[in-house]
Amino acid sequence: MANQLIPCDTLLTASVLVSQNDTRDILREAALAITDSRITDLGPSADLTARYQPATRLDLGDALVLPGLINTHTHAAMTLFRGLCDDAPLASWLTDHIWPAEAKLTPEAVRLGTLLACAEMLASGTTCFCDAYFFSGTVAEAADASGMRAVIGQGVFDSADLKFKTSDQALDAARELADKVSGQPRLRPALFAHAVYTCTTRTLERCVELSRERDLLLATHAVETARENDDCHKAHGLRVIPYLERLGFLGPRTLLAHGVALDTADITTLAAHGTAVSHCPKSNMKLGSGIAPVPALRTAGVTVSLGTDGAASNNALNLFSEMNVAALLHKVAAGDPTAQGAQATLDMATRDGADALGWPELGRLTIGGPADLCALDLTRPALTSGYSPVSDAVYAASGGEVVLTMVAGQVLYRNGQYTTLDYPKLRQEFREAARRLTGR
């Protein structure tokens, strides 16, 4: 009967699999068959084990398999500045610490900072991230080298203070980036207009045009604080969301990072345009910015995803911690333990993240879909009760329980080891680069 077995690259088995499919099926004693980068079969372990002849078997035992988590807003290379300055007012943090250090950035430092971020994200179950930073071509190369999936944003802004690309040059760089990553199945290009307060109206309009022309995700920092609305009203006679709407900036390929200071009309506008919000609760809390109206956004039908923001304002790139804080924050903000549940929060970090990035085959484990996943060791004390795998993932896990992370069918991280990164060497080079930038 051996000749009737179906070949596959990998057969992965685990005690629990949370599929995050449309009906949120949870399988016990489950298996996944994987060939090339995709899931070719998914079902009971006993069935698949009898039917498949895998080149590689990954028997994870008592483990919880989840879709790989999706970080929809970060500045990966800011790992270089993690902990450089905390507990300071925003203005001093930026002008006295972050901007002077960023002025010294080199492509090599950004490469190392991005790779270190990839190492951290892989170790905590993240398989895909949406980045916005300087030297986008270098970021794309680093993400590619790590094996992760990524949406690489080319930053655009008009600030004359910084010694970086003009908005003209940045738009050209975005075109180059789009050409560069074209045909790379794990990477996609994006345009990241920094914010309404750093981009002119004309620059924002040109971002909209280029986004349409090349079908690029169009992202921006929006209403991270209430002050942005006040300043926008002074400058343009409108709050941020109506101003962006007037410019044609809002639409189903638009992603707004933060979305803290949104009123009811803003929420209705975002829902009408199919514009998504990348919620960054830990960064918003750490900088004292405020609390995004996530339950109201979700009720209105707005897609809300999760982002860590950069490591200088979080200070972790760990979506398990971010899920945990997101759920707790909206419960206490509403004074209602039902305001933000575990399932809704896991959705934000997986399938809603995929939808927010316009990459909806990600964020769920389904036959035919990409084999992007992570696995938690269920033998750890915090995950031992096992009544609800989704609750355990959101409320009990720290991220330190991740024992395997796979992207596009390739194991990138397993039991503390990386398959694509020479981590000890990376760490050494990262530390030297960070020291050169900060003098510390």
Next chain:
Amino acid sequence: MANQLIPCDTLLTASVLVSQNDTRDILREAALAITDSRITDLGPSADLTARYQPATRLDLGDALVLPGLINTHTHAAMTLFRGLCDDAPLASWLTDHIWPAEAKLTPEAVRLGTLLACAEMLASGTTCFCDAYFFSGTVAEAADASGMRAVIGQGVFDSADLKFKTSDQALDAARELADKVSGQPRLRPALFAHAVYTCTTRTLERCVELSRERDLLLATHAVETARENDDCHKAHGLRVIPYLERLGFLGPRTLLAHGVALDTADITTLAAHGTAVSHCPKSNMKLGSGIAPVPALRTAGVTVSLGTDGAASNNALNLFSEMNVAALLHKVAAGDPTAQGAQATLDMATRDGADALGWPELGRLTIGGPADLCALDLTRPALTSGYSPVSDAVYAASGGEVVLTMVAGQVLYRNGQYTTLDYPKLRQEFREAARRLTGR
């Protein structure tokens, strides 16, 4: 020259040591000499290595040594109910899920639940916990078996609904507990009067008397929600804090768990009596209870420590996560990133926790003090920048970086292994006990 070397049990070296002493000294390339349960010397690694002849060397390399963290409010055995019911209104959570399961508790289930909690706490750097639950004698035995340090609270309440000890029986049990743990250097007994709404005035007064008579820490749940003040006013004509003050309940050996709904007068009262508050931010958020006025309490001079509460309302017993959330929560609540800093937060989890428990030699690493400590692996991606060890511990660590936990000079946890617990056997027995209690 070998005969001039000083013998010691253990010489521990690490790249960074955060002492949490009075001047908050941070040592680089540091060493600790330990004999019996205490630190006999502390200083530069090169000096101590040249002077000591240890029976055991613990060279931790690139690691951050901190005082062991102190969890000042938990119900350890509630690990049995972690994830049993989440995202539900408080009343349904208690009456439909937790209380029915608790009514089936046995000493053996409490033993297993407590030991599992100890395993979780040790794996995330906690060396001492203050417990309040049923079967306090069993809890004391489990804590002792784990090697941890613990303050064991005997619960006292008058609720007729539950099939447990009357308050008379509970006060007798507290006396027995005090006798039982007398002379055990790692354990101390405490009285835990459940709350003003479950104890009669007379029971609370008798708790005060017994606390004085036996010099016991006197703890209670206090103003976890605003409703407690309303109900107390209806029943006794006073808010909770003035009512407790009138009963003589407040004083320097008193510890109040939660302290959410405190007004300015309450804070002044607590400061005047030297009464401490165990802040449980994640539990308060998860149940939608509110935000304790921690910066105001600290400004008034009230000792504020950190507690996880039980695993059914958190759902982790991980003080690194608790520190992280505490700092972020008070920044966003104040709209001010300076409202709660990393150092103040680490203090709450270490030295202020020790002070809150009336055990002030804990929570700092000093010559002559107890050798209770944990160590984080600084080679992990999230801890690689290294600009500020305190910031990294509070904002970047998840708890999963803990590689060693020591209590009273004994290594209890190292690299995923326990020295006092047969963890695979414990886990199996725990799961069977949990299934019997909950039917799931």
